Amino acid sequence: MVLLKKDKTHPDQKYVKALVANDAVLINEIYEKFAPKVISYIRKNSGDETAARDIIQETLITIYDQAKTKGLQLSCPFDAYFFLICKRKWLNVIKKEGNRGVTIEEDRLYISDEAHEQVEKSVQFEQQQHLYITMLSKIGETCKNIITLGFSSMSMQEVADHLGITYAYARKKKSLCLSKLTKLIKDSPKYKRLKNL
Amino acid sequence: MENDDNILFTAYIEKSMTEIELESFENRVKTDRAFAESFEEFKEIYQVLENQFSSERETFIKSVRKADSEYKLKSNSESSSGRVFPFKPWQIGIAATILLVIGFYFFSNIGQPSYHEYANPGEIVLTVRSESQTDFKNAEASYNSRDYNKAISYFNILLEKSPENVEIQFYKAIALIETDQFEKANSLLKSISEGNSAYAHKAIYWRALNMLKHNKLQEAKTILQEIPSNSPEYPMANKLLSKL
Numbered sequence: 001m002v003l004l005k006k007d008k009t010h011p012d013q014k015y016v017k018a019l020v021a022n023d024a025v026l027i028n029e030i031y032e033k034f035a036p037k038v039i040s041y042i043r044k045n046s047g048d049e050t051a052a053r054d055i056i057q058e059t060l061i062t063i064y065d066q067a068k069t070k071g072l073q074l075s076c077p078f079d080a081y082f083f084l085i086c087k088r089k090w091l092n093v094i095k096k097e098g099n100r101g102v103t104i105e106e107d108r109l110y111i112s113d114e115a116h117e118q119v120e121k122s123v124q125f126e127q128q129q130h131l132y133i134t135m136l137s138k139i140g141e142t143c144k145n146i147i148t149l150g151f152s153s154m155s156m157q158e159v160a161d162h163l164g165i166t167y168a169y170a171r172k173k174k175s176l177c178l179s180k181l182t183k184l185i186k187d188s189p190k191y192k193r194l195k196n197l
Numbered sequence: 198m199e200n201d202d203n204i205l206f207t208a209y210i211e212k213s214m215t216e217i218e219l220e221s222f223e224n225r226v227k228t229d230r231a232f233a234e235s236f237e238e239f240k241e242i243y244q245v246l247e248n249q250f251s252s253e254r255e256t257f258i259k260s261v262r263k264a265d266s267e268y269k270l271k272s273n274s275e276s277s278s279g280r281v282f283p284f285k286p287w288q289i290g291i292a293a294t295i296l297l298v299i300g301f302y303f304f305s306n307i308g309q310p311s312y313h314e315y316a317n318p319g320e321i322v323l324t325v326r327s328e329s330q331t332d333f334k335n336a337e338a339s340y341n342s343r344d345y346n347k348a349i350s351y352f353n354i355l356l357e358k359s360p361e362n363v364e365i366q367f368y369k370a371i372a373l374i375e376t377d378q379f380e381k382a383n384s385l386l387k388s389i390s391e392g393n394s395a396y397a398h399k400a401i402y403w404r405a406l407n408m409l410k411h412n413k414l415q416e417a418k419t420i421l422q423e424i425p426s427n428s429p430e431y432p433m434a435n436k437l438l439s440k441l
Contacts, residue, residue, distance in 0.1 A: 022253070022256060022257050022260050022344075022346070024342060024343065024344035024347075025342050025344070028267060028268070030264075031267075057261050057262070057265055060261050061257075065249075065254075068254070069245050069248045070241075070244075129245050129249075132242055132245050132246065133249060136246075147246060148250050151246055151247050151249070151250035151251065152250050152252065153251070171213075175204050175207040175208070178207050178243065181242070182242055183203070185242060186238065
């Protein structure tokens with residue numbers, strides 16, 4: 001089968017770039033242009049504006065995280081992509097709460113396969129990220145602290161001072177803890193499952 | 198074995214390898230597929246963690262929250278001015294009574310001035326010095342689009358080159374107030390107000406506003422009294438003082 005590869009980046013990539021660059025003007029524009037549809041969808045599906053706003057914030061953070069760590073090339077309009085992720089997140093919330101007695105009103109807008117694919121990737125990324133962070137709480141307090149602080153804006157010297165250890169030991173410990181965490185992540189069945197999606 | 202590899206990966210990413218180690222590492226990535234794959238997986242986890250706890254991400258989340266609350270204000274005011282409620286006369290009577298009660302409550306208990314009533318960071322046009330024009334323009338643009346975090350970073354670059362530039366110090370202080378960095382704003386404004394530049398009295402006024410923003414009313418009052426009556430800042434300061 002021959003697949004026609006359309007690798008063209010969509011002009012809406014500017015919104016992804018804006019998130020990474022923390023561009024306040026464009027972030028406001030994202031709210032102006034794309035939030036109303038999400039709010040109205042969630043309102044129609046047993047949520048309220050506050051719930052919708054939480055979902056929007058989470059979605060923007062997911063997009064930022066993915067763009068920042070894996071690079072994110074948008075091949076579809078931001079509108080569809082953003083809306084679909086919000087929708088997925090909202091459906092998850094409803095599923096978790098279980099007892100809302102919800103009837104989901106389907107949206108009638110056309111969404112391309114490309115947008116669906118892109119959303120799948122983002123959802124997969126988010127699950128992986130979630131797995132890594134969850135595992136972090138399973139490797140012991142000292143390791144968790146040294147990794148959290150080691151990646152913060154603190155320098156390794158400051159981290160060492162904060163924990164009352166030497167600089168050399170702090171670096172060594174961070175490296176050992178990262179190794180321990182990586183092993184734990186890779187050994188988990190969820191890691192393998194997500195990788196093979 | 199895997200354990201050792203992970204340690205190597207960290208050393209490579211954090212650039213703490215000797216030249217010999219580096220060379221052998223890069224060779225191994227080229228020749229050993231399993232090792233290369235394992236490295237890619239490690240790098241992915243490392244990058245997620247690095248991003249997760251970075252200060253940049255923290256700043257980004259703050260911006261999103263800010264955009265959210267600004268959007269909230271707008272959507273609320275639109276919905277309240279956009280909708281018309283058909284009131285019956287008796288309902289108007291009740292509404293008027295409620296308003297009166299609320300009004301009375303506010304005047305008697307909360308008649309307190311707010312930071313936003315008195316603070317206007319406005320737009321700035323900086324006195325550009327030829328040596329770092331772009332930084333001046335960027336600082337100006339970020340400040341004027343109310344992206345105060347970005348403005349602060351540009352102000353810092355400018356201040357590194359000329360720490361004595363009071364104009365920049367002053368606008369940086371306002372940006373610090375806007376981003377709720379109370380202590381930093383306070384000490385910077387204090388040092389400006391102790392100098393004898395054109396910004397000295399302005400700095401006193403904004404130092405009081407910083408106090409007001411954080412509900413330190415007594416401190417705000419005391420600071421406002423430092424502004425001399427012949428200062429251009431005096432009328433506003435006096436007005437605020439009378440409300441405190």
